[in-house]
Amino acid sequence: MNDRTSGPERAEREELARLLPVPAERDLPPGRHLHHKETLMRQIDQDSVRNSGGQDNGRESSRNGGRNSRHDGEHATARPRPRLLRPAVLLPAAGLALGGVLLTTLAVTGRDHAPEPAAARTSSGATAHRGAAVLLDRIATVASKTDERKVTDDQFVYVRTLQTENEGTFGGPVKLTEPREREVWMTQESGPVIDEGLIHQNGSYGPITVGVPDGEEPVGYPAGLNRPTYTWLASLPTDPEALLRRLSAEITADQDARNTPAEDRDPDQDVFDAIGELLRETLMPPRTAAALYKAAAGIPGVSVDTDAVDAAGRHGVGVARDNTRAGWRTAWIFDARTLEYLGERSYLIRDTSLGRKGTVTNRTAVMERAVVDALREKPSTKA
Secondary structure (H helix, E strand, O other): OOOOOOHHHHHHHHHHHHHOOHHHHHOOOHHHHHHHHHHHHHHHHHHHHHHHOOOEOOEOOOOOOOOOOOOOOOOOOOOOOOOOOOOEEEOHHHOOOOOOOOOOOOOOOOOOOOOOOOOOOOOOOOOOOHHHHHHHHHHHHHHHOOOOOOOOOOOEEEEEEEEOOEOOOOOOOOOEOOOEEEEEEEEOOOOOEOEEEEEEEOOEEEEEEEOOOOOOOOOOEOOEOOEOOHHHHHHOOOOHHHHHHHHHHHHHHHHHHOOOOHHHOOHHHHHHHHHHHHHHOOOOOHHHHHHHHHHHOOOOOOEEEEEEEOOOOOEEEEEEEEEOOOOEEEEEEEOOOOOOEEEEEEEEOOOEOOEOOOOEEEEEEEEEEEEEOOOOOOHHHOO
């Protein structure tokens, strides 16, 4: 591959190339792995030139200086901010936790400049590192070309994942299990519902239902950020900046309803977490997925992660963010060849009550997504 770049631009490309996971060679002959890596890097080069609005002897023309990502607080004792939770919880009889995934964040420190002005911005005015912005743009392009689905209100979205579980004591050191299979069936009804679906984990089935405080009558939740149906996801804005504004507004409204203290709010982290939630156990319309990935490029502190491994042992390249207040990181993992979403991983970035720096706190892997007509129906048994 001819390399016509030099200076900071070349350094950025070499850094991104370094971050592409070498272990993919285990699945491909060396020549084919090199081909895929060079193809991805060539596409990133082309996108970078297009985003810069022109060419200058093969170099990117950066119109923005580097911006530092915003970090809210440096206190080692800062308590983790409650993340946006879907209201659906498992009934106690099921003995399972619907929100079993720790939303932790992972960022790779880098020297990348900010992306071009076309990238979306959050309220802080900063953006993701350029390497992450370019990678997210490539992921968005791939996502936009996936097949559109037809999903009706009387159907269910089925998602099968592998997930680790924390068997440690609450607030104490993390003690992860080996990855275990988890299946969910989520109703696609648009109107308010109380019974949101079904979960199968650890050999047991249990209903997913709206949780309410003791003594209160349950109130059904309509489709929305806390219950994202395929139809609702398809209704979201496809303009990245408009999508960020929509998500931020819904997150703020949810936090206001929960009386979340101001000190526990971090708009940039909250929207990153919300997008991660949407990617995990839903079936995503192609245009919405593309918009979400482009919107993520407008979140400060998002960067490229090196050789991330999901719960199925699959190596990939990650899009990550660092939650400095809580002391953990999360990366969304993508196949380095196909750029398909694989799962998440998280680990501690400093010593906390959960463990020492570097301790892995969670891994997930999405194995299958489908639309089925009934609870407990699986794609393999669907007529």
